Amino acid sequence: MSESKLNGGKIRVEVQTSYVPEQSDPRDKRYVFAYTITISNEGKVPARLLTRHWIITDANGNVKETRGDGVVGEQPYLKPGQGFRYSSGAVIETPVGTMQGSYQMVADDGERFDAPIAPFRLAMPGVLN
Numbered sequence: 001m002s003e004s005k006l007n008g009g010k011i012r013v014e015v016q017t018s019y020v021p022e023q024s025d026p027r028d029k030r031y032v033f034a035y036t037i038t039i040s041n042e043g044k045v046p047a048r049l050l051t052r053h054w055i056i057t058d059a060n061g062n063v064k065e066t067r068g069d070g071v072v073g074e075q076p077y078l079k080p081g082q083g084f085r086y087s088s089g090a091v092i093e094t095p096v097g098t099m100q101g102s103y104q105m106v107a108d109d110g111e112r113f114d115a116p117i118a119p120f121r122l123a124m125p126g127v128l129n
Helices: none
Strands: 002-006 009-019 031-041 047-058 063-069 083-092 096-107 112-123
Touching: 009 096, 009 112, 031 096, 031 112, 047 083, 047 112, 083 096
Parallel strands: none
Antiparallel strands: 002 009, 002 112, 009 031, 031 083, 047 063, 047 096, 096 112
16 A cells, blocks of 8 residues: 655555466466456545556566556546546566556646555465465
């Protein structure tokens, strides 16, 4: 869970992950993970999510960075107390990896800030204790 605090703004990001065996092919170094993100505005100022930045690292140290507008085709506007949940996925070449990043937000007063997404693990069941 990550939080960003700026000018009365407080954005909480929570992540749940799962391995997707039916889309994965370990023989071909293809490990597919789904993740569900919940973004909550726990501050006093409404804000819109403008862009995303992800850093995805596999167990071999290979790093992929992605940037883009919004999430799942949307730029959610969150009033205080509101949340937005979406699901997406990532493909890596090893059974274990990590993701981290940030959402670039703009508050109603025009101030831009980053809502950090703390590193979280992608792991095939049974790989880690």
